[in-house]
Amino acid sequence: MSPYNPFGLQDAELLRHSPYVDGQWIKGDGAPLEIRNPANGGFLGQVETLAADGVARAIEAAARTLPHWRALAAKERGAILEKWQTLIVEHADDLARIMTLEQGKPLAEAKAEVLSGAAFAKWFAEEGKRVYGEIIPPFQNDRRLLVFREAVGVCAAITPWNFPSSMIVRKTAPALAAGCSLILKPAESTPFSALALVELAQRAGVPPGVFNVVLGEPAVIGQVFTRHPSVRKISFTGSTRVGRLLLAQAAEQVQKVTLELGGNAPFIVFADANLEAAVTGAITAKFRNAGQFCVAANRILAHESLFAAFVERYAQAAAALKVGDGLAADSQVGPLINRKALERVQALVDDAVAGGGRVVTGGKPHALGGLFFEPTVITHAAANARLLREEIFGPLINVQSFKDDDEAIRLANDTKYGLASYFYTRDINRLLRVSEALQFGMVAVNTPIIAAESSPFGGIKASGQGREGSRHGIEDYLELKTVWVAEDR
Numbered sequence: 001m002s003p004y005n006p007f008g009l010q011d012a013e014l015l016r017h018s019p020y021v022d023g024q025w026i027k028g029d030g031a032p033l034e035i036r037n038p039a040n041g042g043f044l045g046q047v048e049t050l051a052a053d054g055v056a057r058a059i060e061a062a063a064r065t066l067p068h069w070r071a072l073a074a075k076e077r078g079a080i081l082e083k084w085q086t087l088i089v090e091h092a093d094d095l096a097r098i099m100t101l102e103q104g105k106p107l108a109e110a111k112a113e114v115l116s117g118a119a120f121a122k123w124f125a126e127e128g129k130r131v132y133g134e135i136i137p138p139f140q141n142d143r144r145l146l147v148f149r150e151a152v153g154v155c156a157a158i159t160p161w162n163f164p165s166s167m168i169v170r171k172t173a174p175a176l177a178a179g180c181s182l183i184l185k186p187a188e189s190t191p192f193s194a195l196a197l198v199e200l201a202q203r204a205g206v207p208p209g210v211f212n213v214v215l216g217e218p219a220v221i222g223q224v225f226t227r228h229p230s231v232r233k234i235s236f237t238g239s240t241r242v243g244r245l246l247l248a249q250a251a252e253q254v255q256k257v258t259l260e261l262g263g264n265a266p267f268i269v270f271a272d273a274n275l276e277a278a279v280t281g282a283i284t285a286k287f288r289n290a291g292q293f294c295v296a297a298n299r300i301l302a303h304e305s306l307f308a309a310f311v312e313r314y315a316q317a318a319a320a321l322k323v324g325d326g327l328a329a330d331s332q333v334g335p336l337i338n339r340k341a342l343e344r345v346q347a348l349v350d351d352a353v354a355g356g357g358r359v360v361t362g363g364k365p366h367a368l369g370g371l372f373f374e375p376t377v378i379t380h381a382a383a384n385a386r387l388l389r390e391e392i393f394g395p396l397i398n399v400q401s402f403k404d405d406d407e408a409i410r411l412a413n414d415t416k417y418g419l420a421s422y423f424y425t426r427d428i429n430r431l432l433r434v435s436e437a438l439q440f441g442m443v444a445v446n447t448p449i450i451a452a453e454s455s456p457f458g459g460i461k462a463s464g465q466g467r468e469g470s471r472h473g474i475e476d477y478l479e480l481k482t483v484w485v486a487e488d489r
């Protein structure tokens with residue numbers, strides 16, 4: 001029997017199995033990581049990992065190359081980033097296949113993610129050229145006051161498995177454009193997507209030592225990143241639990257920290273909403289990536305006048321979604337990332353039902369077995385049900401009804417999180433009033449899509465700090481330096 005080898009890439013060199021430090025694919029000295037396909041448990045390969053010393057060497061390589069990289073003209077760094085973007089687009093089919101195999105999402109979603117990530121490389125290639133300083137009118141006429149905006153220095157990026165490609169480009173492209181060197185630690189279940197991006201960055205001409213990737217024990221790597229005096233910034237996307245931990249650890253060296261953490265997005269359907277559009281929007285906002293994304297709709301609030309009609313149509317649409325292996329052309333909902341995630345989704349259903357929640361559709365593992373779960377719609381969950389209070393990260397949601405705008409806003413804001421929020425209305429006054437009242441970093445009106453390279457992405461409260469994308473996305477990688485100059489009279 002031939003071994004399971006599902007990759008079949010057009011460019012086999014994209015499949016890398018080891019850390020990349022100082023321009024070299026290096027042998028690890030830690031325990032190797034086994035990577036499996038969540039759709040069928042198939043063994044995809046193993047990657048080498050580094051212990052603490054190896055991670056420190058990667059930081060030192062980044063620190064050594066920093067002066068050279070920072071000294072290049074923004075246009076030169078931009079040209080390399082544009083080349084990276086071009087290569088990512090050229091290899092999008094291979095990159096998508098790698099992602100679906102290790103992460104599980106449908107191939108079309110994986111390809112869309114690869115392309116949307118690539119767009120950040122081009123965007124920041126341009127933004128890097130617009131890092132303007134200032135000349136401030138002096139308080140005395142023999143003085144000049146200048147403000148430079150300079151690269152922060154060596155950055156460490158820690159990324160999650162749910163968007164294993166775009167999260168990386170979103171962090172590394174602004175860092176590189178600003179003149180920072182960096183060390184990336186991708187999630188342990190999706191290293192192949194990260195390593196393929198680095199292979200392409202190397203081909204694009206990123207010099208040795210500027211962009212390093214380490215793999216290994218997350219807690220150990222996090223400690224090395226936060227204890228090493230050369231690391232000036234940590235950029236993290238992941239759970240609020242780990243984000244808090246890193247923020248506390250970063251206090252030791254007073255590192256700058258950007259955090260994209262969990263969410264608990266409300267999705268409000270007002271009485272005047274276009275019902276059809278709201279149903280379709282709520283399907284996308286909940287079920288893409290099997291619900292495993294931080295801006296996923298987490299609670300639907302439907303006005304009492306259309307509650308019954310909404311629930312009926314929404315449950316029908318959810319039940320019609322095709323669950324299956326992401327490589328199958330018609331799959332719309334892939335597997336969950338691992339057994340723990342599946343068990344957690346089941347526990348959230350059971351908790352809701354125990355508190356009076358009614359399952360309208362789904363509610364249990366899918367007949368396909370493995371890590372597949374049925375798209376699930378619940379109603380009447382109790383106010384303290386876990387699926388209303390916690391980030392769900394799975395294909396499951398409750399729909400509750402509300403009486404008026406004040407109640408909808410109060411319920412929507414009743415969470416420690418503040419990342420994304422959604423609402424559907426056709427009333428222009430309500431649009432403005434509700435947008436202002438929602439306590440979230442992002443508000444989507446009549447659309448389920450909330451991310452693009454031109455848009456500031458990020459949250460408030462327990463959802464994090466800092467923004468990625470847009471002209472603001474490069475700010476976190478820059479420091480101000482004030483220069484006073486006195487005339488020598």
Ligand code: ADP
Pocket residue numbers: 158159160161185186187188218219220221222223237238239240242243245246
């Ligand atoms: P999720 O629950 O989505 O996996 P995590 O916050 O656990 O979210 O993971 C996001 C990223 O953080 C991953 O790359 C993971 O390896 C990393 N990570 C987990 N624990 C730590 C830690 N103690 N220090 C640094 N990074 C960590």
